[in-house]
Amino acid sequence: MSDDFYIGWEARPGAGPARRLRTLVVLLLVVGLGLAVALATQQHTIGTSVFEWGNLKPFSGRLELQPYPHLLVPRPGATNSQPGFSTYYLVAPFKHGLDREKFGALEGQMVTLQGTLIYRGDQTMVEAVPDSIHAVASPASLPTGAATVRLGRQTLVGEIVDSKCYFGVMNPGQLLPHRACAINCISGGIPPVLLVRPKNGPAIYLLLVSALGKPVNQQVLDFVAEPVEITGEVEWQDGLLILRADPQTYRRVGR
Amino acid sequence: MSLQYQAVQWNRQKRLYDAVLVGGVALYLLGFGAVTEFLFPNITEEILLMRAFGSAAFILLHIILCIGPLGRLNAGFLPLLYNRRHAGVTLFLLALIHAVMVVTTYHAGGDTNPIASIWVSSPLTHSVAGVPFQAFGFLALVILFLMAATSHDFWLANLSAPVWKSLHMLVYAAYALLVLHVTFGVLQAETSLVYAVTMAAGLVTVLGLHGLAASKEARLDRKINAPDTDGWVEAGAVADIPDNRARIVCVAGERVAIFKYAGKISAVSNVCQHQNGPLGEGKIVAGCITCPWHGYQYLPETGASPPPFVERVPTFQVRLKNGRVWVNPQPNPAGTRAEPAVIEL
Numbered sequence: 001m002s003d004d005f006y007i008g009w010e011a012r013p014g015a016g017p018a019r020r021l022r023t024l025v026v027l028l029l030v031v032g033l034g035l036a037v038a039l040a041t042q043q044h045t046i047g048t049s050v051f052e053w054g055n056l057k058p059f060s061g062r063l064e065l066q067p068y069p070h071l072l073v074p075r076p077g078a079t080n081s082q083p084g085f086s087t088y089y090l091v092a093p094f095k096h097g098l099d100r101e102k103f104g105a106l107e108g109q110m111v112t113l114q115g116t117l118i119y120r121g122d123q124t125m126v127e128a129v130p131d132s133i134h135a136v137a138s139p140a141s142l143p144t145g146a147a148t149v150r151l152g153r154q155t156l157v158g159e160i161v162d163s164k165c166y167f168g169v170m171n172p173g174q175l176l177p178h179r180a181c182a183i184n185c186i187s188g189g190i191p192p193v194l195l196v197r198p199k200n201g202p203a204i205y206l207l208l209v210s211a212l213g214k215p216v217n218q219q220v221l222d223f224v225a226e227p228v229e230i231t232g233e234v235e236w237q238d239g240l241l242i243l244r245a246d247p248q249t250y251r252r253v254g255r
Numbered sequence: 256m257s258l259q260y261q262a263v264q265w266n267r268q269k270r271l272y273d274a275v276l277v278g279g280v281a282l283y284l285l286g287f288g289a290v291t292e293f294l295f296p297n298i299t300e301e302i303l304l305m306r307a308f309g310s311a312a313f314i315l316l317h318i319i320l321c322i323g324p325l326g327r328l329n330a331g332f333l334p335l336l337y338n339r340r341h342a343g344v345t346l347f348l349l350a351l352i353h354a355v356m357v358v359t360t361y362h363a364g365g366d367t368n369p370i371a372s373i374w375v376s377s378p379l380t381h382s383v384a385g386v387p388f389q390a391f392g393f394l395a396l397v398i399l400f401l402m403a404a405t406s407h408d409f410w411l412a413n414l415s416a417p418v419w420k421s422l423h424m425l426v427y428a429a430y431a432l433l434v435l436h437v438t439f440g441v442l443q444a445e446t447s448l449v450y451a452v453t454m455a456a457g458l459v460t461v462l463g464l465h466g467l468a469a470s471k472e473a474r475l476d477r478k479i480n481a482p483d484t485d486g487w488v489e490a491g492a493v494a495d496i497p498d499n500r501a502r503i504v505c506v507a508g509e510r511v512a513i514f515k516y517a518g519k520i521s522a523v524s525n526v527c528q529h530q531n532g533p534l535g536e537g538k539i540v541a542g543c544i545t546c547p548w549h550g551y552q553y554l555p556e557t558g559a560s561p562p563p564f565v566e567r568v569p570t571f572q573v574r575l576k577n578g579r580v581w582v583n584p585q586p587n588p589a590g591t592r593a594e595p596a597v598i599e600l
Contacts, residue, residue, distance in 0.1 A: 005540065006333050006334045006337070006547075008269070008334070008337035009264075010268070011267055012267070017331070020331040021334045024331070024332070024334075028318070029282060032279055032314065033286050035453065036282075036287040036290065037286055037287075037290050039310055039449070040287045040294070042445065042449040043291065043295060043445055044446065046295040046297060046298045047297065048297050050297065093364075094363075094364030169299075170302060170360070171297050171302065172298075173299075176440060177443070177444050180362060180373070181360065181362070183376050183378070184362065184365035184367060184372060185365065187367075221378065225384055226382060226383070
C-alpha cells in the first residue's frame with residue numbers, strides 16, 4: 001500500500017488519501033443535500049389545483065358545445081342571487097378536447113356522463129369518458145344559460161394556457177417549460193384560456209374565441225406560454241368569461 | 256489493468272465509490288422530493304420526478320466536470336476520478352429518467368408522435384419562447400448516451416485512446432447544450448434568484464477550474480530549454496526531482512515524465528496508454544510507474560507494463576551532466592528499453 005498516493009485497485013487507500021476522501025465525501029453530501037433543499041424551497045410556480053385522477057364520478061347537465069364544450073349542471077338550492085347552474089368545462093382524456101361533431105346531436109340536451117374532476121380556484125372542468133355521454137330525458141326545468149352580459153372592449157395582458165393542464169392536470173402547467181405540452185393540448189382541442197393575474201385579487205380566466213365567437217385553437221399556438229396583450233370584447237356567458245378578438249391582433253409583450 | 260474484459264472489474268474501492276455515489280444521488284432525490292411534497296402538496300408527481308431527476312443529473316454533471324481539473328490542481332481529488340465512469344453512467348440514467356418523464360408528460364397523449372413533438376411542438380418565434388430548449392436537452396441526452404454506451408474499456412481499446420478521448424470530450428458540448436436547456440427552460444419559469452445564482456455559480460466553477468488547470472499546464476509547457484549542439488535538451492536538476500516521483504518537462508512539443516527511483520533516472524511519455532492520464536503526476540510503486548488516474552503501471556526502463564499486461568508507452572534516452580538531467584527529444588518506440596542514467600553520489 002502506498003501511504004500518500006491513491007491507487008484505486010489497492011485493497012485500501014493509504015491513511016492520507018482515506019482521510020481526505022472521507023472529508024470530501026461528507027462535504028459533497030452536505031452540499032448536495034443543501035442544494036436539494038434550496039432548489040426545492042425556491043419553486044414559485046406550483047399552485048393549488050386538483051386533478052382527481054382515478055376517481056370517476058357521474059355528472060348530468062345540459063350539454064353546450066359553443067364556443068367550447070361545457071356542461072350546465074343544475075345547482076340545487078340556488079337562490080335568486082346565484083345562477084341556477086354550475087358551469088363545467090368538458091374535455092376528453094389526454095391532450096384532446098371533446099369532439100364537437102360527434103356530440104353535435106346532443107347539443108342543448110340533458111346528458112349524463114362519467115368523468116374526472118379538475119379544478120383550480122373557481123374554475124371547474126370534467127375530463128369526460130367520451131363513450132359515457134348519453135342523452136337522458138329532460139327534467140321539467142332544463143337549466144338554461146343566463147343572458148350574455150357584454151362587459152365592453154378591454155385590453156388585457158396575460159399568458160395563454162391550456163385550460164386542462166393549468167386547471168389541475170399538471171401543476172405547474174404554465175410558462176415556458178410547459179409550452180410544448182400546452183401547444184399539444186390546445187392543438188388537440190383543449191380550450192385556450194387567457195390567464196390574467198391582477199396585482200390585487202384572484203386570477204381571471206378568459207376563454208379565447210375569435211371576433212365572431214369561434215374557437216381559435218390553431219391560431220393561438222405561436223402565442224402560448226408567454227406574455228401577450230389582447231384587445232377585444234369581453235362578455236359573460238353561461239358563467240364563463242369570454243374574450244372575443246382576432247388572434248392576428250394579439251401582441252407579444254416582454255416579461 | 257486486466258487481460259480480459261469483464262462488465263465491471265469490481266474491487267472494494269469501486270464498491271465503496273458506487274455506494275457513496277448511489278447513496279448521494281438517493282439523498283438528493285429524497286431531499287428534493289420530501290421538501291417539495293411538504294411545501295407544495297399539489298405538485299403533479301410526474302413533474303416532481305422530472306425536476307428531481309433533471310436537477311440531480313445537472314448537478315452530477317457539474318461534479319463530474321470538476322473532478323478532472325481538481326485532480327490536476329490537487330492530487331487529493333484523484334480518488335474521485337478513479338471510478339468517474341460509473342458517475343457518468345449514473346448521470347446518463349438520471350437524465351434518461353428525466354427525459355422519459357418529459358416525453359410521456361408533455362409530449363405523449365396528443366396528435367403528434369411524442370419524439371417528433373420535441374422538435375415541432377414548440378414553434379420558433381421571435382422571442383425567448385421560441386428557443387428550442389427541449390431540443391437542446393434531447394441532443395445532450397444523445398451525447399450522454401454515446402458516452403455511457405462506450406464507457407467500457409472494451410470500447411477504449413477498440414476505438415483507440417485518442418478516438419475514445421475525443422468522443423468523450425463531447426461531454427463539454429453536452430454541458431453547453433444543457434446550460435442552454437436549463438437557461439431557456441426552467442429558469443424562464445422559476446425566477447428565484449437562488450436558481451439563477453446556483454446556475455451561474457456552477458458555470459463559473461466549471462469554467463474557472465478548467466481555466467486554472469489549463470493555466471498551470473500552460474506554464475509547464477512554456478518552460479522550453481534550448482537544445483544542446485547534439486539536440487539533447489536540459490530538463491532541470493536531479494536534486495529537484497523527489498524520490499519515486501517525476502518532473503514533467505515539455506520537450507519538442509511533447510510532455511515527458513522524468514522519474515527518479517532507486518538511484519536512477521528514466522524518462523517516458525507523460526501520456527498513459529489507458530486514458531491519457533498524466534504519468535508524471537504518478538509515483539513509482541513496487542518498481543513501476545503508476546498512473547495517478549487508474550493505477551495503470553509501466554516499468555520505467557522500458558515503458559512496458561509488467562507481464563502479463565501489454566500496455567506500453569514511448570521511452571526517452573536520458574543522461575546526467577553536472578547534476579542536471581538531459582533528455583533526447585526523439586522518443587523511442589513504445590516499450591523500447593532506454594538505459595536509465597545512474598545517479599552518482
